[in-house]
Amino acid sequence: xxxxxxxxxxxxxxxxxxxxxxxxxxxxxxxxxxxxxxxxxxxxxxxxxxxxxxxxxxxxxxxxxxxxxxxxxxxxxxxxxxxxxxxxxxxxxxxxxxxxxxxxxxxxxxxxxxxxxxxxxxxxxxxxxxxxxxxxxxxxxxxxxxxxxxxxxxxxxxxxxxxxxxxxxxxxxxxxxxxxxxxxxxxxxxxxxxxxxxxxxxxxxxxxxxxxxxxxxxxxxxxxxxxxxxxxxxxxxxxxxxxxxxxxxxxxxxxxxxxxxxxxxxxxxxxxxxxxxxxxxxxxxxxxxxxxxxxxxxxxxxxxxxxxxxxxxxxxxxxxxxxxxxxxxxxxxxxxxxxxxxxxxxxxxxxxxxxxxxxxxxxxxxxxxxxxxxxxxxxxxxxxxxxxxxxxxxxxxxxxxxxxxxxxxxxxxxxxxxxxxxxxxxxxxxxxxxxxxxxxxxxxxxxxxxxxxxxxxxxxxxxxxxxxxxxxxxxxxxxxxxxxxxxxxxxxxxxxxxxxxxxxxxxxxxxxxxxxxxxxxxxxxxxxxxxxxxxxxxxxxxxxxxxxxxxxxxxxxxxxxxxxxxxxxxxxxxxxxxxxxxxxxxxxxxxxxxxxxxxxxxxxxxxxxxxxxxxxxxxxxxxxxxxxxxxxxxxxxxxxxxxxxxxxxxxxxxxxxxxxxxxxxxxxxxxxxxxxxxxxxxxxxxxxxxxxxxxxxxxxxxxxxxxxxxxxxxxxxxxxxxxxxxxxxxxxxxxxxxxxxxxxxxxxxxxxxxxxxxxxxxxxxxxxxxxxxxxxxxxxxxxxxxxxxxxxxxxxxxxxxxxxxxxxxxxxxxxxxxx
Numbered sequence: 001x002x003x004x005x006x007x008x009x010x011x012x013x014x015x016x017x018x019x020x021x022x023x024x025x026x027x028x029x030x031x032x033x034x035x036x037x038x039x040x041x042x043x044x045x046x047x048x049x050x051x052x053x054x055x056x057x058x059x060x061x062x063x064x065x066x067x068x069x070x071x072x073x074x075x076x077x078x079x080x081x082x083x084x085x086x087x088x089x090x091x092x093x094x095x096x097x098x099x100x101x102x103x104x105x106x107x108x109x110x111x112x113x114x115x116x117x118x119x120x121x122x123x124x125x126x127x128x129x130x131x132x133x134x135x136x137x138x139x140x141x142x143x144x145x146x147x148x149x150x151x152x153x154x155x156x157x158x159x160x161x162x163x164x165x166x167x168x169x170x171x172x173x174x175x176x177x178x179x180x181x182x183x184x185x186x187x188x189x190x191x192x193x194x195x196x197x198x199x200x201x202x203x204x205x206x207x208x209x210x211x212x213x214x215x216x217x218x219x220x221x222x223x224x225x226x227x228x229x230x231x232x233x234x235x236x237x238x239x240x241x242x243x244x245x246x247x248x249x250x251x252x253x254x255x256x257x258x259x260x261x262x263x264x265x266x267x268x269x270x271x272x273x274x275x276x277x278x279x280x281x282x283x284x285x286x287x288x289x290x291x292x293x294x295x296x297x298x299x300x301x302x303x304x305x306x307x308x309x310x311x312x313x314x315x316x317x318x319x320x321x322x323x324x325x326x327x328x329x330x331x332x333x334x335x336x337x338x339x340x341x342x343x344x345x346x347x348x349x350x351x352x353x354x355x356x357x358x359x360x361x362x363x364x365x366x367x368x369x370x371x372x373x374x375x376x377x378x379x380x381x382x383x384x385x386x387x388x389x390x391x392x393x394x395x396x397x398x399x400x401x402x403x404x405x406x407x408x409x410x411x412x413x414x415x416x417x418x419x420x421x422x423x424x425x426x427x428x429x430x431x432x433x434x435x436x437x438x439x440x441x442x443x444x445x446x447x448x449x450x451x452x453x454x455x456x457x458x459x460x461x462x463x464x465x466x467x468x469x470x471x472x473x474x475x476x477x478x479x480x481x482x483x484x485x486x487x488x489x490x491x492x493x494x495x496x497x498x499x500x501x502x503x504x505x506x507x508x509x510x511x512x513x514x515x516x517x518x519x520x521x522x523x524x525x526x527x528x529x530x531x532x533x534x535x536x537x538x539x540x541x542x543x544x545x546x547x548x549x550x551x552x553x554x555x556x557x558x559x560x561x562x563x564x565x566x567x568x569x570x571x572x573x574x575x576x577x578x579x580x581x582x583x584x585x586x587x588x589x590x591x592x593x594x595x596x597x598x599x600x601x602x603x604x605x606x607x608x609x610x611x612x613x614x615x616x617x618x619x620x621x622x623x624x625x626x627x628x629x630x631x632x633x634x635x636x637x638x639x640x641x642x643x644x645x646x647x648x649x650x651x652x653x654x655x656x657x658x659x660x661x662x663x664x665x666x667x668x669x670x671x672x673x674x675x676x677x678x679x680x681x682x683x684x685x686x687x688x689x690x691x692x693x694x695x696x697x698x699x700x701x702x703x704x705x706x707x708x709x710x711x712x713x714x715x716x717x718x719x720x721x722x723x724x725x726x727x728x729x730x731x732x733x734x735x736x737x738x739x740x741x742x743x744x745x746x747x748x749x750x751x752x753x754x755x756x757x758x759x760x761x762x763x764x765x766x767x768x769x770x771x772x773x774x775x776x777x778x779x780x781x782x783x784x785x786x787x788x789x790x791x792x793x794x795x796x797x798x799x800x801x802x803x804x805x806x807x808x809x810x811x812x813x814x815x816x817x818x819x
Contacts, residue, residue, distance in 0.1 A: 033580070034382045036355070036374060038342035038607035042321040044364045046076075046338040047314025048276045049323065051090015052304040055112050057312055057335075058090045059323070061276070064366040068096075068111045069323070074336040082107050082116075089130050090304065092173025097130040106135055119146055119153055128167040131176050134193055136167055143167070143178070145195050160189060160197035172214050172233060173307065179204065188212075190236055200236030202229075211248075215255030216309030222253045222261075230256050230287065241287040252280070252301035257311050258328030260284035260293075264301035275301040277364060278316055284330055295330055314338075342607030343370070350594040350601045351403035352648050352674035353378045355609070356390075358398050369398050371409075371427065378648035378672065382599070382613060391426040393419075400588040402441045405596050405624075406644060406676040408460060410441045418448060420460055432458055434465065440477040440516075443625045443644040443675075445496060447477045457482060457496045467496040476517035479624025479644055483522055485512045491522065493536075506534040508541065516552040518595045519619055519646060521570060523552040533557055533570055542570060548585060553593040554647065556616040558600050560585050565602055569616045579612045580604070596675065597621075597647025622646045641679050649673045656681070666773070667705070693722060694738055697748050708769035708777070711751065717763060719748070719755040763796065770800070778802040 045065065051058035058079070060066035066079040066088040079088050085098040085107060098107040103126045109116040119135050121127065128138035135146040143158035143165050158165060163182030170177045175192040186204040189197035202221050203210060210223035214233065218240075222228045226248055230241040245251075247265055252275060254262040261284070268279035282296040299315035306312065311326040312335065322337035345357035346369070353376040360367045370392050375385040399411040399419075407423025416435035421427065434456055436448035445466070447457045455475055457467035467482065469475075474485030481502065485491040488511045493504035510526035517523070525531045531550060532543040544550065547566075550559035558567050558579065565579040582602035584590025591602035597618040601611045628641035652673060656666040668679055689695035695702050696718050703710040722742070726735050742748045764784035771777050780798040787793055 032382075033610050033612035034376070034384060036384050036387075036609040036611065038344060038609070039359070039361075039372075039387065040340040040342050041362055042338035043341045043362060044276070044278075044338075045362075045366075046336070047278070047300055047321065047323060049300075049302055049304045049312050049314060050088065051092070051096065052306045052312050053090065053092070053094040053111065054307065055094050057304065057323070058088055058096060060088070061366070062087045069336055071335065076336070076339075079109075079111075091130050091132055092171075092307065093132055095133060097127075097135060099127050103127060108133070108135070117148065121146070122155060129169050129171070129176050131171045132173045132193065136176060136191070138165075138167060143191075143197075145191075145193070147193070156195040158191060158195050158197055160191075160199075163187075165189070165191075165197055168209070168212065170212050170214055172216070172305070174233065177202075177212060177214075177219075179209070190233065198236070200231070201239070202231075202236065211253040213253050213255040213303075215257065215303075215305035215311060216307060218256045218309070220253060220256050220261055222248065222263075224248050228253075228261055228285075230261065243285065243287060243289065245285050254282065254301070254303040254313070255305060255311060256287075257284070257309065257326055258330065259287050260330065261287065262295065262303070262311065262326070263292075264299060264303075266301075267298075274364065276314075278314065278321070282313065282315070282326075293330070295326060295332065296324070299324075343372075344607035345372075345603050345609060346398045347400045347589055348592050348601060348603065348609070349401045349403040349409070349588070350592050350598060350611075351405045352407075352596045353594065353598055354403065354407070354674060355384075355601060355611070356401060356403060356409055357609070358401060360398070368392060369396065371401075371421075375674075376599070376611060378674070379650055382611060384611070390421075393427040393429065402439060402588075404441045404443055404446075404460065404675075406443055407674065408441075410439065410446050410460070412436050412439045416450060418446065418458075420446070430463075432460075432463055434458055438473050438475070440475060442477045443479050444627070445477060445480065445482075445625075447475055447482055449473050449475065455484065467494070467499055469494070474512050474515055476515035476522060478517040478519060479646075481517065481624075483515050483517045485515060488512075491515060491524070504536055506536060508532065508534065518552050518554060519622065519624075521552060521555075523550065523557060525550075535570070544568065549587040551587050551591075551593045551595070553595050553600070553614055553616075554597045554618040556593075556614050558591070558593045558614075560587070560591065565591055565600065567600060567612075567614055567616065571617070573617065574615055577615060580610055583607075618647065621649065639681060641681065643677045645673065645675060645677065648675070649677065652677055654679065691734075691738070693718070694741070697722065697738075697742055698745055703747065706771050706773070708771055711747075713768050715748070715751045716755070717761050717766065717768070719752045720760045721763070723752070723755055724760050770798075772800055772802070775800070775802050 045060050048059055048061055056068050056070045058068055067076050068079055069076040084100040084102055087099050089097040094110055094112040096109050096111060105118050105120045106127055107116055107118050121137055125137035125139040129136040133147055137144045145156045146153055163180045165178050165180050168177040168179055175190050178189050178191045178197050180187045180189050187199050188202040188204045189199050191197045203223050210221050212221045217233050219231050219233055226244050226246060228243050228245045229239045231239050250266050252264045254264055262282055264280035264282050266279055267281050278298050278300055280299050280301045282299045283292040284295050285292045296315045299313055303311050303313040312323055315324045320337050323335045325333045325335050341362040343359040343361045346360050347358040349356050355374045357372050359370050359372050361370045371390040373388045373390055377383040395413060397413055399413055401409050401411045403409055409421040412418050418432040418434055418436050419429035421429040434448045435450050437451050438449040440447045444460050445457050446460055449455050454471050455469040456465050459466045469484055472485055476483040480495055480497050482494045482496050483491050490507050493502040495502050506522050508524045510530050512524045513527050514525040520536045522534045529546055532541045534541050547559040547561040550557055556567050556569055563581050563585055565582055566576055567579050568576040579600050580602050582590035583605045593600050599611050599613050601609055603609050623643050624646050625644040651671050653669040707714045726739050729735055742752050763782045766782050767779050770780050778800055780800050783797040785795045
């Protein structure tokens with residue numbers, strides 16, 4: 001990229017149509033594609049246990065959905081909610097109770113046979129728990145039990161000696177704990193199917209009943225003094241066991257299993273404590289005393305019990321996350337491994353080989369939206385780099401994202417707000433001062449249109465509007481060139497930097513409703529289901545078959561019809577070939593193209609992203625936009641100059657030229673660049689090296705650019721001089737350090753070691769080739785003197801002469817002078 005000068009030639013408007021046939025001839029198979037597997041994580045929702053029945057168990061949360069899993073074969077099915085229901089409750093049986101917010105009725109569903117019944121709640125009553133086939137309600141007149149008998153719902157008022165009774169929502173298939181407040185005294189009672197709230201000997205306080213869990217036919221209460229008491233649910237007057245368990249504040253009670261009480265101790269520190277998180281270690285404390293034993297190293301603190309006392313809990317065992325059963329002898333058996341859920345892209349954009357996606361990522365709180373990025377290779381076989389997580393936008397929306405081609409992303413929210421995320425930045429993105437219903441981006445510009453308003457182009461660097469046009473929603477942007485549709489069937493190109501028409505134009509045989517532009521091609525759509533691509537160089541249209549969505553690439557157009565993604569070569573060289581079947585047909589949501597010389601990408605039904613080379617010969621690299629002054633005052637302040645390229649560059653080089661002398665004042669080179677070449681220049685050229693000898697021996701600029709023919713003409717002079725200096729001053733720290741660096745250098749090291757047997761060349765009068773930073777290739781003649789008053793010091797003048805070697809005009813010595 002030695003020149004960024006562009007010549008603009010006026011083009012006339014041509015309307016010649018070269019239609020494709022209705023059934024285009026398809027080329028051979030497309031080039032081999034790359035699959036980027038979706039990130040897959042275990043389903044956290046699957047380890048949230050909310051109920052254990054006779055034939056299966058209930059898992060899940062209200063916000064993420066509930067599932068029922070069979071013990072017999074591990075098969076899992078979602079619990080489909082009837083209208084208005086949001087939450088599923090376990091009952092200790094195969095019956096679930098499904099509730100909503102209306103409190104008018106609940107639904108009982110038998111998960112074994114699929115039958116269900118609706119239970120209307122009495123007026124003034126609300127749902128307060130469930131066990132077995134009983135629904136518990138609470139209201140101003142007290143608690144009631146609802147159950148089926150003789151094909152009808154029966155209501156039974158809860159009795160037991162007066163007082164206010166409130167549900168504690170803890171129980172098994174035979175009953176539930178309730179709290180009774182009577183004359184300032186609090187009692188914990190057990191409520192059975194007979195409707196009687198029978199007092200127990202559990203410790204009761206108005207605001208702290210300790211931790212109570214029911215498993216099988218046993219209940220455990222753990223109070224803040226560390227005392228744990230075990231009862232049979234059939235007899236709460238005489239406890240079966242009492243023991244002391246430390247760690248009350250940082251642990252959760254799970255229940256009694258066999259001869260032990262199981263407790264979940266939180267291992268993770270920091271953050272909010274969540275019983276459903278895999279942040280706990282499950283330990284067993286023997287009922288008869290003795291040291292506690294670790295049962296599960298990583299588990300939740302949510303457990304449910306089968307009727308035989310087996311505990312079900314979410315855990316990770318040997319790296320496998322799932323639901324595990326803990327038996328009476330503390331044996332651990334996997335019931336079901338958590339399925340892996342894919343982080344599925346809901347929007348994607350591809351530019352300059354950079355793929356960015358908005359992923360729906362599974363998590364403990366349900367799915368969240370994250371911005372992810374993957375860099376694709378730009379040379380050689382198509383490969384993908386590591387996936388980078390760029391964070392989440394606080395808006396919670398999943399907008400369609402658009403890549404500018406220079407590393408930035410632009411997207412539009414539902415209210416029209418336009419956001420810009422700079423290269424490498426993480427959300428939140430900055431907000432532009434414009435709002436948009438339609439958005440196009442390229443390089444440093446964003447073109448926007450809002451209904452009833454004028455078309456605007458905003459500079460993404462400054463946020464300022466640089467161009468205001470007519471009120472039209474038919475427009476496209478490619479670099480600094482804006483295409484606008486004004487008259488029916490006609491569009492013209494405008495340079496947004498100057499606001500002037502470029503002289504280029506295009507036409508279509510219909511009223512255009514949408515435009516896309518890339519380089520010399522303009523894609524158009526019309527209100528009569530017509531579409532095509534106008535070639536501004538050949539001045540002709542190529543009409544496309546009917547389709548449901550299309551995106552313009554570099555030398556090709558990708559279009560989707562009936563779920564099939566196709567690629568058409570606009571030059572006609574390879575025809576049309578099938579590219580794949582996106583799971584989502586909408587462009588930008590299920591598939592995209594790299595309009596900067598790249599590939600087609602789509603998301604398949606598994607959530608994997610497939611990247612397919614277009615199979616089309618792309619156009620040569622060209623400059624889409626440039627940002628630098630026409631002239632630069634060498635005395636002026638530092639500045640940045642930029643060029644936007646039409647495709648990724650493997651490497652680049654440029655030169656800044658003094659217009660007065662035509663001499664090159666600065667050369668620069670660079671490696672891979674994706675979209676933008678940027679040069680920061682102080683207006684003065686390069687910095688003087690801090691250590692001339694280090695620069696001459698080790699700096700790539702010196703060896704490869706400035707000191708011409710370095711290995712043969714410069715190294716034999718410089719390296720022996722350094723060796724001599726080290727020998728003369730063996731204790732000089734800087735010389736020793738420089739010598740060590742040279743010895744370790746793969747280029748200079750071998751030459752330095754060879755110089756041990758080389759006479760020291762005397763530099764005075766020698767001539768060496770050089771590339772002058774301002775005047776270009778030439779030669780320097782050395783003039784060396786050693787001041788008498790400064791032993792060891794040396795003055796060296798380099799006299800530059802451009803052009804041919806001086807020795808070509810003087811006798812040539814057959815051997816160098818040595819000392």
